[in-house]
Amino acid sequence: MHTPGDVRVEDRADPEILEPTDAIIKLTATCICGSDLWPYRGIEPVDHTAMGHEYVGVVEQVGSAVTTVVPGDFVVGSFVISCNECEICRAGFQSKCVHAEFVAGGIGTQAEKARIPHADGTLVKTPGEPDPEIIPALLAASDVLGTGWFAAVAAEAGPGKTVAVVGDGAVGLMGVLAAKRLGAERIIAMSRHPERQELARYYGATDIVEERGEAGVAKIKELTGGLGAHSVIEAVGTQESFMQAVGATRGGGHLGYVGVNHDVQIPGIQLFFAGIHTLGGPAPVRRFLPELIQLIWDREIDPGKVFDLTLPLEQAAEGYQAMDERRATKVLLTV
Amino acid sequence: MHTPGDVRVEDRADPEILEPTDAIIKLTATCICGSDLWPYRGIEPVDHTAMGHEYVGVVEQVGSAVTTVVPGDFVVGSFVISCNECEICRAGFQSKCVHAEFVAGGIGTQAEKARIPHADGTLVKTPGEPDPEIIPALLAASDVLGTGWFAAVAAEAGPGKTVAVVGDGAVGLMGVLAAKRLGAERIIAMSRHPERQELARYYGATDIVEERGEAGVAKIKELTGGLGAHSVIEAVGTQESFMQAVGATRGGGHLGYVGVNHDVQIPGIQLFFAGIHTLGGPAPVRRFLPELIQLIWDREIDPGKVFDLTLPLEQAAEGYQAMDERRATKVLLTV
Structure with a gap:
């Protein structure tokens, strides 16, 4: 988002592993959050910011210290990076992790690929390759459901x-x-x-x-x-x-x-x-992810219905406009 | 308290039973609360207000519907009147009772006697006649300890x-x-x-x-x-x-x-x-009173030390002044 209301899909350099605890994921789907409308409407500052903080996708590469996910795993992540090991994380408040970092802004997952720090603590892999029909539900787990x-x-x-x-x-x-x-x-x-x-x-x-x-x-x-x-x-x-x-x-x-x-x-x-x-406060989504993924996997809950407009990533600008004008509740972007 | 800073001990009519759930108690001791300093300092409005909301004493008379205390019982009460029977009370939030009424202002226990509405729900009797040495501790239970x-x-x-x-x-x-x-x-x-x-x-x-x-x-x-x-x-x-x-x-x-x-x-x-x-918020002291009274009775806790000045009720004005000037942490008034 260059300035309020001005959303563009542009080429950026591919993300790279910077820390041994990083993973690079290839996004399968991402979406636009109600909170993305605050900068879109000029209520929060924005200046050529990489947008997006909800994501599901396939692990492409992992740093040397990552142990719980490997390339090829399908993963769901939280919108806040967390180590899941510190005292705060262990108490279930991963959004206040001592290593907490918001995916919004700095990382930005309205993209083809993203670097996810503290991959072991942030990402949760699904039991297997998900059916395409549950992708929206898994994506919802990343933020709105969580x-x-x-x-x-x-x-x-x-x-x-x-x-x-x-x-x-x-x-x-x-x-x-x-x-x-x-x-x-x-x-x-x-x-x-x-x-x-x-x-x-x-x-x-x-x-x-x-x-x-x-x-x-x-x-x-x-x-x-x-x-x-x-x-x-x-x-x-x-x-x-x-x-x-x-x-x-x-x-x-x-x-x-x-x-x-x-x-x-x-x-x-x-x-x-x-x-x-x-x-x-910002939800400790990571606490609930394993349980939510399983409920979705078992078709016990169907949060995916919350998406009422699906567009390809290239048409992100139209997605923002639709949500801003309340023509859509939530827009899913396919990558 | 006539006006901010102007505390007087005056004769008032004896309180009377107005509702069948009322009790009249004869105060043994009362005290000055830190919150009494707000009107004293003119930060809260005050106009010829009957002061005091902490109290221990002996039941003198009960209304026809009162069943848990009888004349002669030594009782400790909360600074908020509660029925202890409604849904909110049963959930432990007696200070938000549907019949809640603050003792401060309307009733006023910096006095020789007081009418306590909803006596069954508000008052808790001690296991027997207390030793004088634990009177301050029991009084503390009424508000500051609770x-x-x-x-x-x-x-x-x-x-x-x-x-x-x-x-x-x-x-x-x-x-x-x-x-x-x-x-x-x-x-x-x-x-x-x-x-x-x-x-x-x-x-x-x-x-x-x-x-x-x-x-x-x-x-x-x-x-x-x-x-x-x-x-x-x-x-x-x-x-x-x-x-x-x-x-x-x-x-x-x-x-x-x-x-x-x-x-x-x-x-x-x-x-x-x-x-x-x-x-x-205002503490649901009533929830804790039975437990606190027992702990005091068994000499397990000694909250009475919080009183560092004791005066007869007649010298209430001096007590307010001492607390206002921070010469005393909390003043006990004997009745």
């Missing part, structure tokens, strides 16, 4: 729980899928887009709330005997959505927030008197 | 954990006691007052950090291999202390915050990239 799943786990979605999901983008929809899979009793999707409402219901939403802000909070309270939801997933990242999520959570409930915050200022006193648990 | 304990539980203090405590007031010191009791391996008290450092060490602090703000965060990182503490207790409530606590918590770690927030604005992006668990 992030929605983390949000649902952070919100402690589970049996007997009412879960409210703020945000009907790909991550919000994956939050619905995760809440359903984790056994939630009732899942309230907050959405005003008919197609996304339909997809939310497909993934397990039992109720739809169209109201936003304070009216949205009031509606959630009305649906939960005045108490608020046990678990709330925030998957937008604006001031309104964040405070809507705080307000929708019952006292002692859990808020999992994964929408990348933009200009959000949380009034301390409001959070204080809410009396809720919160956990959020 | 609040510090909740903060330590919220921060998931426990075996193998390093706990940092921001704030060396009574609640912070009780957080140290709780962290120690919960089995924390290392407890870092952030304090620059020699007497409070000494008390922190008495209660179990293994390290003292005098630095504050960013320098304080840097020191905590230095002491924890660059990672930050597993568990952080925030017991002040200012912008600096809150962000110091966020910064001192490692990725995936737990922050328990109980300092009543004043003009705190939490930058969403900073909390987001911190990647931490948080839980805070």
